[in-house]
Amino acid sequence: MGERERDGDQRQASQPLLRTSAPAAAPGLDDLHPTDRAATSGDRARQIHDGILAAILEHRLHPGTKLGEDEIGAIYGVSRTIVRAALQSLTHEGIVVIEKNRGAFVARPTMTEAIEVFEARKLIEATIARRAAERCDAEAWQDLKDHVRRERQATARGDDHTAIRLSGEFHLAIARIADHRTYEDFLRELVARSSLIILLYRRQKAQVCGTDDHVDLAEAIGAGDTERSSRLMLHHLDEIEAGLDLIEATRPTLPLSTILRGG
Numbered sequence: 001m002g003e004r005e006r007d008g009d010q011r012q013a014s015q016p017l018l019r020t021s022a023p024a025a026a027p028g029l030d031d032l033h034p035t036d037r038a039a040t041s042g043d044r045a046r047q048i049h050d051g052i053l054a055a056i057l058e059h060r061l062h063p064g065t066k067l068g069e070d071e072i073g074a075i076y077g078v079s080r081t082i083v084r085a086a087l088q089s090l091t092h093e094g095i096v097v098i099e100k101n102r103g104a105f106v107a108r109p110t111m112t113e114a115i116e117v118f119e120a121r122k123l124i125e126a127t128i129a130r131r132a133a134e135r136c137d138a139e140a141w142q143d144l145k146d147h148v149r150r151e152r153q154a155t156a157r158g159d160d161h162t163a164i165r166l167s168g169e170f171h172l173a174i175a176r177i178a179d180h181r182t183y184e185d186f187l188r189e190l191v192a193r194s195s196l197i198i199l200l201y202r203r204q205k206a207q208v209c210g211t212d213d214h215v216d217l218a219e220a221i222g223a224g225d226t227e228r229s230s231r232l233m234l235h236h237l238d239e240i241e242a243g244l245d246l247i248e249a250t251r252p253t254l255p256l257s258t259i260l261r262g263g
């Protein structure tokens, strides 16, 4: 993980929109081969997929950004067919939208989607936290604590891109300890969509993913306290949601007569 962190630091310097090489720091990536010659078109599409995903998780790619096939093809040195395959898979994950005759864009989740995403996260992450507490061994606990320490370090040095990515990855790290592949895959998608939601709806200065909460969660999970882990996770997700401006969507719509007559 130390290796990944250094990669993250190096990228800070230039901050390209997308990376041309496999992003070593991207969350939960399978080990991507360095030799492009051996890479199949599926591998290359995966590389583009992961590059765009990492940029979204680091808040370098914003909702509504146009993802031009030709531009991406030139950045990665691949055909439009491969770019299209990558964009297609991101579309299935709700992270990219393809508009007829206009092309692909980074998704702009609506308030309703935002509320749904957090509802889904609370549902599965409470269970994930409980499972993780049941399964967390000493090594996994140490990894989790190391992860939180890196989050703190990134925040302390003002490296917001790395901090925000690590905070999302913390949730995925818990899912890995929970050892449930389906939850983990589902959560990966929800975390990426949350990243876009936070960019769109965060109240000014609201904290995204409190590191203190992560410290408490890591402690509870490491201690094998299933109830506390689950409760802390729910509380943590409630707090993140509370930092978002989703009031309009949750407020019941009043009839026009009530509004115009002043109630």
Ligand SMILES: [Zn+2]
Pocket (backbone or CB within 6 Å): 167, 170, 171, 209, 210, 214, 236
């Ligand atoms: Zn968090």
